Ligand SMILES: Nc1ncnc2c1ncn2[C@@H]1O[C@H](COP(=O)(O)OS(=O)(=O)O)[C@@H](OP(=O)(O)O)[C@H]1O
């Protein structure tokens with residue numbers, strides 16, 4: 739291909755070491771675990787617990803956390819619809835590179851719009867985009883409010899806050915749903931265990 743987006747006269751460069759070689763080296767398969775949900779739903783907690791669990795099993799993972807990426811790669815973006823879409827597009831592309839490197843890439847972002855998450859799914863090889871929905875009620879997230887952002891949003895001091903005055907579109911067909919059982923949220927280890935079980939079953943933890 740010689741034209742992509744605004745670039746013309748460009749060509750894909752292949753190297754002799756490929757994804758399969760890297761997966762063999764790492765004894766695992768590259769994929770993206772995409773964690774979506776409201777602020778305070780437990781995305782970062784799951785991401786870090788899962789990362790730790792995989793590390794203890796000698797599996798190489800890397801966490802791409804929305805809050806953290808907004809300190810660097812995405813610091814030029816705010817929370818308008820367009821900026822959130824661009825945020826997710828960029829992280830999707832970075833996650834794709836990590837998966838191609840053979841890593842289990844754990845992306846934890848609110849990613850509130852279904853079409854943006856679906857676009858990320860669309861750029862990854864079949865079955866290697868694993869969408870995890872943190873299906874926690876807004877009341878729970880708001881009661882947790884570890885950063886005090888819901889309080890500020892309710893007071894009108896933050897505009898366009900997801901779940902308050904900006905939409906969150908839940909997935910229709912996610913691979914994994916994390917939710918309360920009898921009104922109780924599973925522990926961080928139990929949440930991570932659910933994802934590890936899926937990765938194990940689908941063969942991602944072996945070459
Ligand atoms: N308006 C508004 N809406 C939602 N969240 C807000 C907002 N302003 C700041 N924050 C803080 O930004 C974190 C979410 O960043 P993300 O990159 O994950 O958001 S998004 O996917 O682009 O919607 C989010 O982090 P988490 O609480 O970890 O989800 C908030 O701390």
Ligand SMILES: Nc1ncnc2c1ncn2[C@@H]1O[C@H](COP(=O)(O)OP(=O)(O)O)[C@@H](O)[C@H]1O
Nearest residue numbers: 776777778779780781782783882884924925926
């Ligand atoms: N499974 C859980 N059980 C109990 N508390 C949790 C659980 N997951 C997250 N929390 C707590 O909820 C708050 C929000 O979690 P966090 O991971 O920061 O959410 P998010 O990244 O979605 O904003 C934190 O104070 C965290 O300790």
